[in-house]
Amino acid sequence: MIAVTAPNGNVGSETVRALLRAGVRPRVLTRHPEFLPQDVRERADVVAVDLRDHAAVVASLRGIQSLSWITPSPALDESDPLAYYDELAESLQGAVTSNAIGRVVFQSSVGAERRNGVGEIDGLAATEQRLDALGIDVVHLRCGLLMSNLLLAPDGLNGGTIRVLLPLDLPMPWVAPRDVAEVTAARLLSPHWSGREVQALHGPEHLTWSEVAEVLSSTLSRPIQVERVRDEATRGDLRASGLTEQRVAAIIGMSTGIRDDFIPEQRRDVTTTTPTTLRAWATQLHRSSVSAR
Template identity: 55%
Template sequence: MRIAVTTPTGNVGRHVVAMLVRAGIRPRALLRDPARLASPVRDEVDAVPVDLYDAEAVAAATEGVDALFWVDPPAVGEDPLADYARATAAVVRAVTGNGIGRVVFQSSVGAEKRHGAGEIDGLAHTETALDGLGVDVTHLRCGYFFTNLGYQLDALRAGTLQVTYPLDHSMPWVAPRDIAEVAVGRLLSPDWSGRCVQAVHGPADLTWRQVADILTAATGRKIHVEQVPDDTLRAQLRLAGMPDKRVEAMLGMATGLREDFVPEQRRTVRTTTPTTLAAWAYDHLRHQLADGS
């Protein structure tokens, strides 16, 4: 089986590549700069330099591919939803032009809303576009990544975790490696077809108060969590130079999901993955915080 992997150095993609290699697959790794691949990995993959926003380039890079793990690349412009639209056009061009019959797409909890969830609306757009192609596609509706805590390393070193959610708001938290495991299982399994939605919820839904307690125990640093008003965060992001459309897209991911949102898929044994936030924080976040202290 010929499998292409996008964002192969990302939080999820690097694990997808490693798991495919261990399964005996030589994946095709699509990224801007192949030099970013870890040196031991380069000998085990076919690395192709490509801009994932360039539809013709993506089509050329995926010629002859049977299956594709697609991640919309990080938004880079002033309007994130416009960037998602460009990425969607690229994957559609690749799938249709090359007859790729199987796609596993890294989406998010909240994409089922289709509208009103900030940047997640961009993932919803990719979902609906892939649905219209008539190929076998699985949308991975992932929970909140543990690695998102990396955006607040300085605040965490100071003992503070700032959020725009109510502190008792409960949501699924998941390790990127566990997402990769589900993705690879889907890529390699012959026992599914058509359009599928596979939620990836991690081992537990956690409130932000619980998250702060877990991080305190795992890192040995007292972490206090506080809810920040939307306008305060909006002002902070603008002060940092973020364009208005990016600010609203970022805020929208929280405001669109924090009230009256029910995921399409409830937590079940099928959606529950094993890695706990406590284990991940002890293995990874503890060292990241220590490195900057």
């Protein structure tokens, strides 16, 4: 039996579909079963559960042998995001221990190797360490920047200007959610690995923010520019929107923690390179937008 968390998310939804294509009937854990497509609900065992409810998570994962654990991003009004990650990690640890789950594929992030000083990614790093302590078969997928994160600033895309904290000429790995899902499903189904592994997912190429703007402009057929903003300006804007100091620090840290003299632990090679280009992802986004009009 295989279980997947966050099946409504960009990676989780694609992971579920990849497993369905492989002939697996997965168990999916979600707070909102009503948001799952009807064809998925008919082919998966859907469990309504809040991942913060430790006892409910343990009960929901009884009989599971392999688990894809994706920690849903905390809501913007979450006052202490690191405490949120710790709470969900406790649910994960308890469920793995209580149910003798022997294999976990954990969606982590580039930057988790630093262990601290990387904002919200510190929560993923702490979850990695909890899993490592259990002595199970676990692979941590350290994903580069998810292309779908560009959609977190819809005003920026619609308005033509995306504001970032990173240098515009700093190459970063960009990966498509579907590629992360395909690797997740392959790892869940493969018998050919054991122990603790870390696998980075860097997409097909590193891109600077300037190159991202060029790709988006040509693909979406409208000018998109990227503007670098100062840390303090961003911090002030986030405070003005009512976010707590912990939330502000967690958001800022995800950029500042991988900005200065940071080199990912896993280099680009055949195991870390995935196929979908930003242009291909943006083209599909554009087609979906046009067809929805």
